Amino acid sequence: MTEGPSLSLAEHAILAVLSERPTHGFAIARLTAPGGELGQIWHIPRPVVYRSLGRLQDAGLITPAAVESGRGPQRTIYTATAPGRQAAAPSAKPAPTPSVPNGPGSSQVRGPRGWRM
Numbered sequence: 001m002t003e004g005p006s007l008s009l010a011e012h013a014i015l016a017v018l019s020e021r022p023t024h025g026f027a028i029a030r031l032t033a034p035g036g037e038l039g040q041i042w043h044i045p046r047p048v049v050y051r052s053l054g055r056l057q058d059a060g061l062i063t064p065a066a067v068e069s070g071r072g073p074q075r076t077i078y079t080a081t082a083p084g085r086q087a088a089a090p091s092a093k094p095a096p097t098p099s100v101p102n103g104p105g106s107s108q109v110r111g112p113r114g115w116r117m
Contacts, residue, residue, distance in 0.1 A: 005059045007087070010044045011052045015061055015080060019088040022065050024075035025053050053078060061087055 007015065017028055017038075030036055032044035044052075056062040061084030066077040080088060 005061075007056075007059075008052070010048050011056055012088070013038070013042070013044065014049060014052045015056055015084055015088045018056075018062055018078055019080040019085045022077050022079035024068060024077050025050050026075055028053075056084065060084075 013032070014028055017023065017031065029044075029046040029049045031038050032042070032049060033039045033046075034043050038044075053062065057064070057078070061081055062078045063081050064076045065079040068075045068077055
């Protein structure tokens with residue numbers, strides 16, 4: 001199995017948004033702005049959104065689907081490609097469970113100051 005391109009956290013987030021529904025960069029920037037639905041949790045600056053769209057397109061993970069015109073500038077609607085949707089999908093391999101010292105099933109017992117007993 002070949003590994004895909006290395007993506008930043010912002011690129012992963014934008015790819016996940018585009019995997020859910022096609023949209024344009026301005027809508028993603030609004031969504032990830034400080035007052036946006038995602039931006040309340042983690043803000044992605046507008047220039048990073050547009051730079052990420054370019055990198056994702058260059059990597060073949062998204063493609064322009066249409067151009068929306070109307071009031072204001074024309075906006076390119078992007079959609080995730082099949083490899084993009086696959087890259088955005090959660091990993092099938094579960095994350096490892098951290099071990100807890102002195103927890104249930106622990107084979108090593110530690111004293112009150114962390115000394116091994």
